Amino acid sequence: MHDLAGYALDIATAAGASYADVRIIEQESQHLGTKDQNVSRVLLGSSQGLGVRVLCRGGWGFASTQALTRQSVRAAVARAVATGFASASCLSRPAILAPEPAYNAVWVSPHTVNPFSVSLETKLGVLLEAARIIRSVKGTTLAQGSMSFISEKKLFASSEGSRIHQTFIRSSCGIEAYATNDHDRQRRSYPNSFGGQHELAGWEMVERWNLPANALRIAEEAVSLLTAPACPQTTTNVILEGSQLGLQIHESCGHPSELDRALGQELNFAGASFLTPDKLGKLQYGSPLVNLVADATASGALGSFGFDDEGVQAQRVYLVQDGLFTGYLSSRETACLIGLARSGGAMRSESWNMAPIIRMTNISLLPGNAGSLEDLIGATDDGIFMSTNKSWSIDQLRYNFQFSTEAGWEIKKGKRGRLLKNCSYGGITPAFWNSLDAICGTQAYVDWGVPSCGKGQPMQTMWTGHGAAPARFTNVDVGIAHASLKEAP
Amino acid sequence: MITERKCRTLLDVALRHAAGRVDGIEVTIFFSNISTSRFANNGMTQNQSPSRTEISVRVLKDGRQARLASEGITAAAVRKLTDDAILACALLAPDKEMLPLPADAALLPAVLRANRFDHKTASFSAADRARQVKAIVDVARAKSLTAAGVFETGSFVQAIGNNQGLFRFHRQTSAECSITMKAIDESTLNESTGWSKAHSTRVGDIDATALAERAALKAIASANPQDVEPGNYTVILEPAAVLDLVSFLLEDFTGTSHVDKLSCFLGKVGQKALGDNITIVDDAGHALQAGAPFDGEGLPRSRVTLVENGVIKNLLAGRSSAAKLGCAPTGHGLSEPSPEGEAAANIVIEGGKATLDEMIKSTRHGILLTRVWYVRQVDPTSKLVTGMTRDGTFLVQDGAIKCGIKNLRFNQSLIEMLNNVAALGPSLATAGEEGQPAVVPAMLVNNFHFASGTRF
Structure with a gap:
């Protein structure tokens, strides 16, 4: 592989590229699904290929090939160089890269049990057992389960001399219980919606999350939701459970802090950002309790790596410190555009077949001192505790958001009360984060994984992580989503 | 690009290698080399020319089935993939709902013949883009604006065959141009944006300059956007907005969503659920449609009337849901095994005769939407969705566009929306950013609910 990467770099620079990098990736994957007692998906995949990115007279070019032969690589490099020079004919300014040392490194993601060493029977057995428990609850109408495992080996080589080998093991698992009647459809998921929990870990994470042990609870909750009162339309305190808070961070902090968006480079699809460079170091993004980091070094978190896809070493960068907007997710090119000395290391690509773009790593809210979830509920006189995302939407500058959750519970005088269905809340990002007044402690902190963040044209999906402990927000508008319906379900 | 001959060869390799060892084997091949030139701030920012061929093998054996996918397209790689699929099958629990592969192709209706390949589009170069x-x-x-967007061209291939004699091959070209123009008012420094997009199988159909002019017009016309109060409004939805809203209703027409008791139309097939003026078909043969004329198991796509004058007429069925629902498969199945079962592929919403200008003139107080964004389902029963307006939102007052307005969040039941359509424009080939391209009209809709505003 080294030889092939070096060959690609040599012919790219010989063809006129001032910079080139190559990624050679081998990936193995398993995607399993069950529906009640049936196997609904068994998709086992393998993928390998080479992507080459070049800079020609300041214009980017990229091409790829799955045939790892010199002939195919030569053709791919020629296409990349041709697209690079085509870009150069239509530039507003040539790309310049912030400096980064050349590395010769090996990095392996932490895992205890290689998930590919565990039989398919064992894996499906866990899902089928959870489904059996779910469907034993009267009123449930469907049980679904899923697991995914991905093993990835990546070689990065650049014309600046880097040679970096990385190995990633990603695992995920989740179950869903559905209840339907003539008037309503309700769902509860565990450990999270979006296919459950996703980690940069091995089979041990499946055992740790113990799907069957939680199947009965979510099944009973799904059925109870059918007859539960609806979330009231009011303004109140809201405590967000960690996985929902993780998605709130993802949408209202992670995306707007992507520097390509802030510079208008994603204007046409993903959108721009209200966090424009003139606000850096000036905007009070959140309350003084809010500390948000982009941490690609968090062990076991889904968005971690040793080096990003342009060879920048993983870093932990403050995006918001003591509530003040202080940093961006950046690349070597965008770092230069706003005068940063170095990239924050956030360039990532879905596969060998796509060029890297700025992506989230692990965008996490540092824990506070409000203790456990029970402690925080106990310290709340009135409000709603909302758990597990059901719906999410935010405008293209990332101001106006609206989320709904699978379940909510009233909080009255420090006690968790009635189950509520159709919970929703919304607001404007800086106002919302400035209303944060308590964050649970490290004992309630989890690195949640969001595996399918979409961005770019063509769309790329990415593995991102969000460390979060439950937190409380004041004066939040709730129950807004269903207000328009003639008859609330 | 992979040829039909090469696809047949790979199929034959797998079939010969598996002969006598499996109950059924199916091979699916997908190739794509769509190149994308991205631009922003009036310059090229990214330029990709990728290429990928994927082959997957589904093996059925002893009541079990597994699908394995790979990018190895040599004979040796296909033989290994087949061996691995057979091995994987043996490790699985029996699939109680598994069906045998579709019968001999001779027993199935022929697929539509549609030439959706254009040599000019296939050979469009990076320099051309x-x-x-x-x-x-x-x-x-020329208008002191900044442009961002994409121009992409390329081709793709879908092929499928099995050991029952079925073989299908489809090659198609694709061209797309999507543009956002941004204007900044010199005196207030307020920004406004306009968007336009086109998609076709032929790059010659894409008039980039005309699209740019249209996006620019919207950006300029919406300068200094004003605040409006949220609430119920008459809205004029341009076709892209219609597409990106109605796309969220399509899953409710699948047979599997009814088997799983998840559809909002559960128990409503044969009943009137939408307005008299709503007729929706899935028609792979429509002149403005594209895509392969067969489904994930190679069955020919049939023309299915989903809604006729507001009555839910038929569902889209793959072989699995068809067996459970007691109907015939419609040729909309996904590659099996699949939890989702099937999907709409070629939506055509019947249009009317009202022009956009006529809709504006007939509106005393309303809002014109160019595009919607980040639409997500909130409630599956009422089919309540939320989302934002974007890139060209205008206040219509006394029959004319009065001004651009700041964007709004909507919370709107799609069922209620399609019961409140007051006028329809002609159906047009339309591309949005949420759903796949379709043939849809503009709509004039009463009582569309906006819940909140934003800061731009």
Whole structure:
């Protein structure tokens, strides 16, 4: 592989590229699904290929090939160089890269049990057992389960001399219980919606999350939701459970802090950002309790790596410190555009077949001192505790958001009360984060994984992580989503 | 690009290698080399020319089935993939709902014949795309605007075959141009944006300059956007907005969503659920449609009337849901095994005769939407969705566009929306950013609910 990467770099620079990098990736994957007692998906995949990115007279070019032969690589490099020079004919300014040392490194993601060493029977057995428990609850109408495992080996080589080998093991698992009647459809998921929990870990994470042990609870909750009162339309305190808070961070902090968006480079699809460079170091993004980091070094978190896809070493960068907007997710090119000395290391690509773009790593809210979830509920006189995302939407500058959750519970005088269905809340990002007044402690902190963040044209999906402990927000508008319906379900 | 002959060869390799060892084997091949030139701030920012061929093998054996996918397209790689699929099958629990592979192709209806391949589009080069981008940027610069977007061209292949004699091959070209223009008012520094997009199988159908002019017009016309109060409004939805809303209703027409008791139309097939003026078909043969004329198991796509004058007429069925629902498969199945079962592929919403101008003139107080964004389902029963307006939202007052307005969040039941359509425009080939391209009209809709506003 080294030889092939070096060959690609040599012919790219010989063809006129001032910079080139190559990624050679081998990936193995398993995607399993069950529906009640049936196997609904068994998709086992393998993928390998080479992507080459070049800079020609300041214009980017990229091409790829799955045939790892010199002939195919030569053709791919020629296409990349041709697209690079085509870009150069239509530039507003040539790309310049912030400096980064050349590395010769090996990095392996932490895992205890290689998930590919565990039989398919064992894996499906866990899902089928959870489904059996779910469907034993009267009123449930469907049980679904899923697991995914991905093993990835990546070689990065650049014309600046880097040679970096990385190995990633990603695992995920989740179950869903559905209840339907003539008037309503309700769902509860565990450990999270979006296919459950996703980690940069091995089979041990499946055992740790113990799907069957939680199947009965979510099944009973799904059925109870059918007859539960609806979330009231009011303004109140809201405590967000960690996985929902993780998605709130993802949408209202992670995306707007992507520097390509802030510079208008994603204007046409993903959108721009209200966090424009003139606000850096000036905007009070959140309350003084809010500390948000982009941490690609968090062990076991889904968005971690040793080096990003342009060879920048993983870093932990403050995006918001003591509530003040202080940093961006950046690349070597965008770092230069706003005068940063170095990239924050956030360039990532879905596969060998796509060029890297700025992506989230692990965008996490540092824990506070409000203790456990029970402690925080106990310290709340009135409000709603909302758990597990059901719906999410935010405008293209990332101001106006609206989320709904699978379940909510009233909080009255420090006690968790009635189950509520159709919970929703919304607001404007800086106002919302400035209303944060308590964050649970490290004992309630989890690195949640969001595996399918979409961005770019063509769309790329990415593995991102969000460390979060439950937190409380004041004066939040709730129950807004269903207000328009003639008859609330 | 992979040829039909090569696809047949790979199928034959797998079939010969598996002969006598399996109950059924199916091979699916997908190739794509769609190149994308991206631009922003009036210059090229990214330029990709990828290429990928994927082959997957589904093996059925002893009541079990597994699908394995790979990018190895040599004979040796296909033989290994087949061996691995057979091995994987043996490790699985029996699939109680598994069906045998579709019968001999001779027993199935023939697929539609549609030429959706254009040599000019297939050979469009990076330099050709750069010239298109330059033309777009020229429009922006001439009007002191900034342009962002994509121009993409390329081709793809879908092929499927099995050991029952079925073989299908489809090759198609694709061209797409999507543009956002941004204007900044010199006195207030307020920003406004306009968007336009086109998609076709032929790059010659894409007029980049005209699209740029249209996006620019919207950006300029919406300068200094004003605040409006949220609430119920009459709205004029341009076709892209219609597409990106109605796309969220399509899953409710699948047979599997009814088997799983998840559809909002559960128990309503044969009943009137939408307005008299709503007729929706899935028609792979429509002149403005594209895509392969067969489904994930190779069955020919049939023309299915989903809604006729507001009555839910038929569902889309793959073989699995068809067996459970007691109906015939419609040729909309996904590659099996699949939890989702099937999907709409070629939506055509019947249009009317009202022009956009006529809709504006007939509106005393309303809002014109160019595009919607980040639409997500909130409630599956009422089919309540939320989302934002974007890139060209205008207040219509006394029959004329009065001004651009700041964007709004909507919370709207799609069922209620399609019961409140007061007028329809002609159906047009339309591309949005949420759903796949379709043939849809503009709509004039009463009582569309906006819940909140934003800051731009």
